[in-house]
Amino acid sequence: MTDDREIDVDALEAELEQIKDAMGIHERYPTQFQLWLVYGLLTMLASFGSQAVVTYDLPGWGHAASWGGFMGAGILYSWYVGGDYEEPEDTTTKPDLTVQSMSIVAYLLAVLFIVTPLLSDASPLVESATIFALIIGAVAASYVVTGASLKSYYVRARDRYAFYAGGVWILVYAVAMVHVPPLQEWGYAIFGVLYAVYGVTAYVYLARDTDTA
8 A cells, every 4th residue: 555645855854963963062062061060150159149238238239239240250251152163054943042031031120110119018028039039030931941942952852951940940949939938038048059059960960971862
C-alpha cells in the first residue's frame, strides 16, 4: 500500500540540524556562561546593601544606589565579554530578548506606580518589602520568558530548565517576603545568599559535559 503523504525533506533536515546544534550556554556562549557566577556575587552584594538600608534606617535611595551600582557593573562586564561567539547560520525569526525584557520592566514600573500610593499607611518594613517583592517577582517572570525563548537559540533543555527553576523559586520567595514577618526585616540578605547559591549551583551543574539536548 502506497503512502500518499508527502514528506518535506528539506524541513526535516533543517529540524535535525537544529537538534544537533543544540548546545549548552557554556558551549555556545562561553564567557556569557560565567554570568551565573558574576551575577550570583553581584546580586548577593546588592542584597546586602538593601539589607543595610533597612537595618540601619538609611535613606530609601540607598536601595537604588546599591542595585544600580552592582547590576550596572554586571551589565558592563556582560557587554565587555559579549562578542566572543558567533551565532549559527539561521534564517528563522527569533524572539527579541531585549524587547521582552523591556516589556517586563515597563509592566513593573506601571505596577509600582499603581501600588506605591496604596502603601502610604503601611509600616516602613512592609512598604519596602512589598516593593522589593514586586521587583524580584518581575525578575522571576523574565527568567521564565528567557528560558522559553532560548529554545529558539538552540540552547539545550537542561539550561532552559535552570531559568525555569530560578523563576519559580524567586516568585515563591517574593510572595513569602510580603507575608512572613522575619523576611520583611531580614529577607534582603537571605535572598542574596539564596541567589548566590542558585547561581553557583546552576554554573556547576550546567558546566558538566552531557549529551542531553
